[in-house]
Amino acid sequence: MKLFTTALLFAAAPMALGSAVPQLERKMTYDGYKVFRISTHHNPAAIKSKIAKFAAIPFNLDNNEHLDVAIPPEEVAAFEKLGLETSVMHQDLGKDVAEEGNFATYESTVGTQAVPSLTWFNSYHAYADHRTFFNDLQASFPSNSEIFEIGNSFQGRPIFGIHIWGSGGKGSKPAIYFHGTVHAREWISAKVVEYITYQLLTQYSTDTAIKAIRDKYDFYILPFVNPDGFVYTQTNERLWRKNRQTRSGASCVGTDINRNWPYKWEVTGGASTSPCSETYKGQAAGDTPENKALVAFTQKLKASKGIKLYIDWHSYGQYILLPYGYNCAARASNHATQSSLASGLATRIRQSYGTSFTTGPSCSTLYQTTGSAPDYLTDVGGATFAWTIELRPAGSSGGGFVLPPAQILPSGIEQWEGMKYLLANV
Ligand SMILES: [Zn+2]
Structure with missing residues (x-):
C-alpha cells in the first residue's frame, strides 16, 4: 500500500465554540524537505x-x-x-517516507492454524493489519493469551492489548507492562513491541529461559496507546505526534498523552500550555480519553498483582531512560539497582549489532518532562521499574522517525536479546 496517495484533504469543519476555526487536518508529502x-x-x-x-x-x-x-x-x-x-x-524526507510507506500486504492466518510469518517484520503496515496480526498471533496460542481492550480513543478507536500468561494461570503473577506508539510518528516502537510479543509466545515451549520468564510474570502489551494519532500519520501527516483531540476555543488539534498523566502534571518546564505545541499537556491532569483509560488500567494492574516492570517504547535517539522526568535531581528509591540493570541491558543490546544505548535518569539525560508515564508508574502505579526506551536511530546520519524498513528486524532482535537479560534479572 502506498501512503499519501488516497487521503483526502479535509476542509476545516466549522466549530461551534470560540471564534478560532481549527485547521483540523492537512495533507503533507515532505517532498524535497x-x-x-x-x-x-x-x-x-x-x-x-x-x-x-x-x-x-x-x-x-x-x-x-x-x-x-x-x-x-x-x-x-x-x-x-x-x-x-x-x-x-x-x-529528501519525501523520498524516504515514500519508501517506508511501501507496505507489504498481510494475509490473515486465522483458520490455517499457522503462526504469522516473520516476514511481518520486513516492512511497515497499515493500522488495520496490525490489529489483525495481533488477533492472529493470539489465536495461535489461545490457552495462554487473550486480546483485551481498555477503553476508546478520542475518535472512538478501541485501545487494545494482548495479555500473555504462563503455567500459574491467567492473572496470577506480577505484571510486565508495555506501551507502544504513544507518540504517533514513532512507528518502530510498535514493530519492536510486536517482535517481543512474537518471541514471548513462540519460544515458550522450546526455550527453558523463556518458559521461566513467562511462568514468573503476566505480560500486558499495548502496541498502540494513541491509535488516532497513528492512523493520522498513515493518512495525512507522517510527522504527527499527539492524539487527535479537539478542544473548544483552541485553534490546534492534539494533546501529548505523555504529558497528560495525573502526576507532577502541574510542575512547570516539562510540557507546554499552548494547544499548538508538540508537548501540549491538556487543560487538566489526565483529561485525554486515552489517558483516562490508561490510568484506570494501570490502577487495575496495581490492585491485582502489582507491576514489576513498565516500559514505554519510543523513538528515536537510543536511550534507556530511568525516573524521573519532572525533576533533574530526583531519583527513584531503588536508583542504584535501576542503573545497574540499565547498564546490563545496554550491554546486552550492543552484543547483537553493536548498537549503542545511553542510560540515565530521563530529566538529566535528555530533557525535563512533566505528566509523563514513567513518573506516574513509579510513584503512583507502584512499579518497581518504569522506564522509557528510545529506539533506533541514534540520529546523526541514520534518519529520525522514518527508519528504513530494513532496520525493523535488527531493532526487534537487539531489543528482544536485551529483554531476555532484563526479564531474567528484575
Ligand atoms: Zn516519543
Whole structure:
C-alpha cells in the first residue's frame, strides 16, 4: 500500500465554540524537505533564534546538544547559507517516507492454524493489519493469551492489548507492562513491541529461559496507546505526534498523552500550555480519553498483582531512560539497582549489532518532562521499574522517525536479546 496517495484533504469543519476555526487536518508529502541535525554547542536558544524565520518542523525537543529539523525545499538554500554546523539526516524526507510507506500486504492466518510469518517484520503496515496480526498471533496460542481492550480513543478507536500468561494461570503473577506508539510518528516502537510479543509466545515451549520468564510474570502489551494519532500519520501527516483531540476555543488539534498523566502534571518546564505545541499537556491532569483509560488500567494492574516492570517504547535517539522526568535531581528509591540493570541491558543490546544505548535518569539525560508515564508508574502505579526506551536511530546520519524498513528486524532482535537479560534479572 502506498501512503499519501488516497487521503483526502479535509476542509476545516466549522466549530461551534470560540471564534478560532481549527485547521483540523492537512495533507503533507515532505517532498524535497531536507532534515538537518544542528550542533548547538550547548546553546540551543541561539540556534532557535537563528532559524525562527524558517518553516522548520522540529524533530526533537529542547535537546542541549543538537536540534533536528526538517526544512522545506524552498528554504533549504537560505538555511544552508547560515553556515551552521550540521549533518544531514534525510537528503529528501519525501523520498524516504515514500519508501517506508511501501507496505507489504498481510494475509490473515486465522483458520490455517499457522503462526504469522516473520516476514511481518520486513516492512511497515497499515493500522488495520496490525490489529489483525495481533488477533492472529493470539489465536495461535489461545490457552495462554487473550486480546483485551481498555477503553476508546478520542475518535472512538478501541485501545487494545494482548495479555500473555504462563503455567500459574491467567492473572496470577506480577505484571510486565508495555506501551507502544504513544507518540504517533514513532512507528518502530510498535514493530519492536510486536517482535517481543512474537518471541514471548513462540519460544515458550522450546526455550527453558523463556518458559521461566513467562511462568514468573503476566505480560500486558499495548502496541498502540494513541491509535488516532497513528492512523493520522498513515493518512495525512507522517510527522504527527499527539492524539487527535479537539478542544473548544483552541485553534490546534492534539494533546501529548505523555504529558497528560495525573502526576507532577502541574510542575512547570516539562510540557507546554499552548494547544499548538508538540508537548501540549491538556487543560487538566489526565483529561485525554486515552489517558483516562490508561490510568484506570494501570490502577487495575496495581490492585491485582502489582507491576514489576513498565516500559514505554519510543523513538528515536537510543536511550534507556530511568525516573524521573519532572525533576533533574530526583531519583527513584531503588536508583542504584535501576542503573545497574540499565547498564546490563545496554550491554546486552550492543552484543547483537553493536548498537549503542545511553542510560540515565530521563530529566538529566535528555530533557525535563512533566505528566509523563514513567513518573506516574513509579510513584503512583507502584512499579518497581518504569522506564522509557528510545529506539533506533541514534540520529546523526541514520534518519529520525522514518527508519528504513530494513532496520525493523535488527531493532526487534537487539531489543528482544536485551529483554531476555532484563526479564531474567528484575
Ligand atoms: Zn516519543
